[in-house]
Amino acid sequence: MINVKFQKGLKAALALVCAGTFMVGLSACGSSSSSSGNEKVALLVSTLNNPFFVDLRDGAKAEAQKLGIDLQVSDAQNDSATQQNQAQNAQSQGAKAVIINPVDSDAAASAVAPLLSSKVPVISVDRAVTGESVDSHIASNNVAGGAQAADELAKSIGEKGKVIILQGTPGAASTRDRGKGFKDRIKKYSDIQVVAEQTANFDRAEALNVTTNLMQSHPDATGIYAENDEMLLGGVQALGDKAGKDVKIFGFDGTKDGLKSVADGKAVGTIAQQPKVLGQKAVQAASKILKGQKVQKTQAIEVKTVTKENVSQFQ
Known part of the structure; x- marks a missing residue:
């Protein structure tokens, strides 16, 4: 037979374990409730x-x-x-x-x-x-940013020449607004002509291909406006040694890689968002x-x- 004192001790120990388990359960429930709150x-x-x-x-x-x-x-x-x-x-x-x-x-x-x-x-x-x-x-004030980009790109090409626009995703408000701001402002420069506009969907790889094709069609273009920095970077890659020299390119966003391209002289500038x-x-x-x-x-x-x-x- 099991000693009576041992039985009492075992019951007490089990009670403590159960109480502890119950408290842990409450604690867990409280934590979950707080998170879901x-x-x-x-x-x-x-x-x-x-x-x-x-x-x-x-x-x-x-x-x-x-x-x-x-x-x-x-x-x-x-x-x-x-x-x-x-x-x-x-x-x-x-x-x-x-x-x-x-x-x-x-x-x-x-x-x-x-x-x-x-x-x-x-x-x-x-x-x-x-x-x-x-x-x-x-x-961001995309219309204002587009206008600011137009002024800086115009200045960089001596306020004359042919310009290409790399457009963002069709249907996106940022595409419309950045394009509107740029095109409305660039009109005031009578010696600058926008010769081509094509979407590259805000994508670097697409911009590489689009820029390559557009520069073949318009080899005398001296300026490019990219509606974001990813497209700017694709454009810089497509231009190679011409980037920042024969062809000035301006971006939009102020991303880390975009800013580096400006610092390196490959891009004229970018519009920094936050x-x-x-x-x-x-x-x-x-x-x-x-x-x-x-x-x-x-x-x-x-x-x-x-x-x-x-x-x-x-x-």
């Missing part, structure tokens, strides 16, 4: 293959952590249909607000319409949503809306002209 916000990014949007995401994540927001990031890989599915998933998974960086401004309307009709707040960032009234739109600030402001807007606070319908983030003279301030 954070507001869930979805960030739908057009592509994370572009360093600019990686910076935008990082700015958003840092601000979300600061504000206690559970930020769920999805990469559409430049496909509008994928982004629409991601918007549906965000809603079904309980996102309280959605931040969208559209692949295509026109196509994004069908992605956000069900969210808006279900009273899920939507914030667009960098690129607008055409045809839908989102709660807030946060973007992608981390864009991400930060988008998350701030979502947080305010979820707290019932008012936000600005549109927020324009300043852009800055970068040339070899001031590039060191941005690197």
